[in-house]
Amino acid sequence: MDFAMIFFILVGALSVGAAVGVVTSKIAVHSALFLLVHFATLAILYVTLNAQFLAAAQVIIYAGGIVILILFVIMLIGSGPMETRAAYRSWVPYAGLALGILMLAGVSLTLLQAPATPIDPEANQGGVPIVIGLTLYSQNILLVQLAAILLLVALIGALLLARRPKPEESPTSNLRS
Amino acid sequence: MVPINYYLILSAIIFTIGAIGVLSRRNALIIIMCVEMMLNSVNLTLIAFAGQWNNLVGQIFVFMVMAVAAAEVAVGLAILIAHFHLSKSTNIDDVNLMKW
Numbered sequence: 380m381d382f383a384m385i386f387f388i389l390v391g392a393l394s395v396g397a398a399v400g401v402v403t404s405k406i407a408v409h410s411a412l413f414l415l416v417h418f419a420t421l422a423i424l425y426v427t428l429n430a431q432f433l434a435a436a437q438v439i440i441y442a443g444g445i446v447i448l449i450l451f452v453i454m455l456i457g458s459g460p461m462e463t464r465a466a467y468r469s470w471v472p473y474a475g476l477a478l479g480i481l482m483l484a485g486v487s488l489t490l491l492q493a494p495a496t497p498i499d500p501e502a503n504q505g506g507v508p509i510v511i512g513l514t515l516y517s518q519n520i521l522l523v524q525l526a527a528i529l530l531l532v533a534l535i536g537a538l539l540l541a542r543r544p545k546p547e548e549s550p551t552s553n554l555r556s
Numbered sequence: 557m558v559p560i561n562y563y564l565i566l567s568a569i570i571f572t573i574g575a576i577g578v579l580s581r582r583n584a585l586i587i588i589m590c591v592e593m594m595l596n597s598v599n600l601t602l603i604a605f606a607g608q609w610n611n612l613v614g615q616i617f618v619f620m621v622m623a624v625a626a627a628e629v630a631v632g633l634a635i636l637i638a639h640f641h642l643s644k645s646t647n648i649d650d651v652n653l654m655k656w
Contacts (some may be wrong), residue, residue: 387558391566398570398593402577407585414589417570421596428563428600428607430615437599440622445592445629452633453585456640475579479572486568495559498607506615514612515619522616526623533627540634543641 387427394420407453411446418442428498430506563604570597584639584646588632595625 397420400413418441425434504510515523570593577590599618606614636646643650 383558387562391562394566395569395573398573401586401589401593402573402581407583410586410589414592417593418596421600424563424566424600425603427558428603430603430606430618433599433603433615433618436619436622440626441592441596445626448629448633449585449589452637456637456646472576472580475576479576482575483568483572487565490561490564490568493561495561496608497557497559498604499610500557502607502610503612503615506612510612511615515616519613519616522620526620529623529627533630537630537634540631541637 383427387424390420390423394424408450411450411453414449415442415446418446428506429500429503432506432508432511560604560608564601567597567600567604570594570600582647582649584636584648584651587648588629588636591632592625592629595621595628 394417397413397417401410401417404410404413418437422434422437422442425431425437574590574594574597577593578587581587581590599621602614602618602621606612639651639653640646642653
């Protein structure tokens with residue numbers, strides 16, 4: 380067991396612990412902070428997998444953007460302690476737990492029987508920005524345009540959806556009455 | 557070096573935790589966070605396979621996943637806020653406006 384393996388186990392355990400914290404924490408703000416830790420540890424794992432630029436993008440987009448967005452919404456709508464149990468369909472969490480453990484056991488058994496292939500330390504030339512950029516803007520230019528359209532539509536959709544409805548034109552007032 | 561299998565097992569563990577969270581929690585914010593976790597575990601798988609096969613397309617596709625995740629969380633939180641204006645609740649068991 381060399382240094383890389385010990386490092387992987389430490390970071391992976393931190394990542395799994397943070398993920399468990401997201402699911403089990405009673406307060407929404409705590410979940411968001413656990414999510415931040417989870418994203419940071421995943422960025423560290425990306426560096427060990429020769430994806431340096433994606434590690435930076437992970438920190439910027441997820442930790443810097445998405446977690447902050449979620450925290451803003453938590454502050455906006457308030458976050459008291461909320462009940463975690465369903466009012467009905469109470470068998471769904473147990474079914475989910477059983478099916479999840481089943482899937483995990485299947486995947487783990489398959490992967491442990493597969494031959495262990497270590498990663499080439501020079502794979503993808505370390506995933507530095509110049510390599511990623513050359514591949515992204517030469518072969519995959521359509522993907523960039525698709526992502527641009529997707530983000531534009533999401534931006535407009537989020538603006539329209541989150542707009543506070545005027546009292547006289549509330550779209551659901553005639554439904555409720 | 558760490559074999560690729562361990563990264564895939566870690567990714568499966570994180571995906572399972574996220575799926576269990578989506579099924580067991582009733583707070584819509586937590587559910588959105590768990591969906592983000594599941595997307596991230598898929599990102600880890602894609603990057604691990606990109607390293608194994610020495611192929612950059614896996615890393616490129618992670619960009620697409622990140623764009624979809626950003627769009628999904630923006631629209632999801634907007635829907636959440638719009639519903640919160642109606643019912644003052646983030647419990648998804650209260651989201652039954654279209655149920656007849």
